[in-house]
Amino acid sequence: MKLIAGVDIGNSTTEVCIAEVLEEKKIHFLSSALVPTTGTKGTTENVTGIVNALEEALNKIGESIKNLQEIRINEATPVIGDTAMETITETVITDSTMIGHNPSTPGGVGLGIGITVDIEELIKSSDTEDYVVVIPETINFEKASNMINEAFRKNIEVKAAIVQLDEGVLINNRLIKKIPIVDEVKFIEKVPRHVVAAVEVADMGQTIKTLSNPYGIATIFKLEAEETRQVVPAAKSLIGSRSAVVIRTPEGEVKEKIIPAGNLYIHSNKGKVEIGIDAGADEIMKLVSNIEEIEDIEGEAATNIGGMINNVKNTLSNLTDKPLSEIKIKDILAIDTTIPVKVNGGLAGETYMEKAVSIAAMVKTDKLPMLKIAEVIEKNLGVEVKIAGVEAVMASLGALTTRGTKLPIAILDLGGGSTDAAILDDKGKVCSIHLAGAGELVTLLINSELGLEDRFISEQIKRNPVAKVESLFHIRMENGEIKFFDEPLNPKFYGRVVVLSKGEMLPIYKDVTLEKIVQVRQSVKQRVFVQNALRALKHIAPMNNLRNIPNVVLVGGSALDFEIPELILKELSLYKVVAGRADIRSSEGPRNAVATGLVLSYLG
């Protein structure tokens, strides 16, 4: 029995396929295996993973490595992707002009305007002015309400309160006259005294109407048109809150600054163009798409993007033993996103969703030193190793084993670090492209847009559906279905959104709704993979027209995702292109395309 193996070393996984070559030049597939890639793709460290995968696949059929006749590995295209993010806006509250943290239990209802005064000073105040009383944590709710009631009895007009502790409801419940109260103001000492302030609390289930309206603020503080323009950022950031405070200090305002986030320099045969990151993703991608072939991309020194681009080039330089000067960035994908940032000058620890641009870059060079890997394998295992051919061709051959396909065939390889496309025509000619932006970028964006600060949970959210724990005995899944439990759930899950991962429930500790998680997850997958699917296919399509591609087969790890293939299919159907997840050899799904192709190519 002539046993051969096809080995595909990928960025994240190493896949193997074992087959028997029969007399009549026929191939009989026996088994396959998939293990995590050991070391960076293209280094001799990969050999450990290769051996693991081979042993696993061979054990399944009761064979061993010494019975292998030949091991075929791919001429891997060294493609390394990386991502970085730059925040491009910054909200700064100067001189404590507003409080917008939206506490969960404010007191009272309505709009209260007055001059800010310490509660200790209140009783000495005159009865001709209106006041907004400021209450630090040293005065508890009982004492505070007594002091305010005493002031009421002396006809001192208290119109609202700003409180440090979480006691807005407790105080208001004990007052003889009800007033709007904003509580949980952490840095109460920063609230300016003896200035005009406006406190607004909306009814339960409602949002404020006056302080989120620039004209509302103008009316209260008697502003001119130019001054009104200056309060727009404050009003804007208060939209959708149930409560807020705006304090008119002579110098204070809420400033929205654009952060100069550095430039990108794109080199092509037509010269060099430059664009600032803060121009936004749309402008950057417009520029990129106008360039026929990118020769290299650099980032401005001392910026996040500049650092990322240098890192990714260094990694590849080390990998291929080529000098840094020969390593070129061939593609970038820019995506507009938002990221929660603590507001500078905030009085209550407010965070604000600032604009950011995320960039994925892809580095490529000629050949990886696969010979080195081949040598090590031959030495360690005593089996002949052949470097069998271009990855794109192997992938296409493997993809063809999906029922319902024929040549010309286009494949979309949705990976972790890059999105690749290749088209193999009936004359055996292949055209391929590698683009930046794939699974890892999706995880990064989910992490930043939901403000999770947890890559692990972001990865789980990407791969799995979510549910809300509605009682100690049941959860409601995102599609509305209910799941019951025999034993009561751990209180740490109660009321939380959880990710259903491999039969386990992972609680999400940030304050995000289930709907928001689903929306962000789907939006990010759309913005990264659907955009890249179109970009990639347009590159390789005959005459750059998508309608000239008869069918597209999706392969790669991200093709296993529960939503991504459907999103791509929906988009491509607009171009009347048949697209779907591959089913290699009708048994592997979208996995094992290259390994299968390597085995098939044995017959020449």
Add this chain to the structure above:
Amino acid sequence: MENLKPTVIVSCYREDENMLKDILAGLEEEGVFYSIEKLNSNFDLALLARNAALKSALGVGIGIAFNEVCVQFKNLDIDKPLFAEKGGDGKAFRRLGCNVARFVKGMPLR
């Protein structure tokens, strides 16, 4: 169910005054109503809380005796209290009241 208003029932026996005050403040700030009953006779804290839970329209009962507190939910077994604490400071009691309220409202606990 004796009590038809949607309240958490708080049953006390020789309770620590400050502990009771802080727990009630936690409930009140979160907007959940309560009714208090003071008992004179012997007790078992878990049973005290259990009876309160069975009488409560919200199904939640808080039992306080000296400086110990037990919170029972009617749909859980008596040996699986929602919360059970002994001693602590004002902040802890406030948080307990707040969490009982959040449980009633279906919100995640602090």
